Amino acid sequence: MPTITTNDLKTGITLELDNGLFQVVEFQHVKPGKGGAFVRTKLRNIKSGNVFDRTFNAGIKVEQAIINRDDMQFLYRDGDDYVFMNNTTYEQLNVQPVALGDTADYLVEGMTAQVAFFNDEIIGVEIPASVELTIVDTEPGLQGDRKTGATKPATLETGKVVHVPLFVEAGEKIRVDTRTGDYMTRV
Structure with a gap:
């Protein structure tokens, strides 16, 4: 496990701390007028x-977790589980x-996704x-009303x-948009 200092933190780095795995969402180096410097983070x-939020003293050592990512194809649902196939080894x-989170709302059969592993455990x-x-499924469309920004609910193929x-x-x-769940455009 590589050890880095809090001075080396960057957005997206995954850390292994006492109580689990954490990804750095934001970080800020702070050097107050009095006292020692510190790093304010959102994990x-x-x-x-x-x-x-968590604050670290500047320069202390933390464990960086090595995350491996493989391109995998989503095949089908098996009960509650989702079955993926590795694109190079064909292993399923x-x-x-729980590892998918909101990603499950956007998965269709045949879609390629990156599966993240830590110590052979799927983490995302x-x-x-x-x-x-x-x-x-959606209500019938209305022509002409494009300026008001009015919307209606629509059910996608994933539910x-x-x-x-x-x-x-x-x-x-x-x-x-898979980050917000918002409609972007017609295709």
Whole structure:
């Protein structure tokens, strides 16, 4: 396990601390007029997703966790689990829903995702910032009302419900932002 100092922290680095794995969301080096320098961080718990603040003295050593990522294809659901296949070895893995989090709302069969591993344990699944999904159910569209910004709920092929403009119809493909869950555009 590589050891780094708090002076080397960067956004996105994963740390192994006493109580688990944490990803650095934000960091700020602070040098007050009196006293020693310190590093103020926002850390996200990899397992629970909770974000909290933690302050470290400048220069102390912390353990950097080495995260391996493999491109894998989502094949199908098996009960509650999601089955992924490694694109190079063709090995299949069952991923529990807790490791997916909100990513499960955007997975369709055949989609490629990056599966993150720490010590051979799956800790997360990353997908592109936007995906194209088909609307399976929504109210009939209205033509002409494009200026008011009015929206209506639409159910996607994955079961996720997003708000779309009134002119979008069932059966159309749309692009959705996977970070916010917002409609972006028709495809």
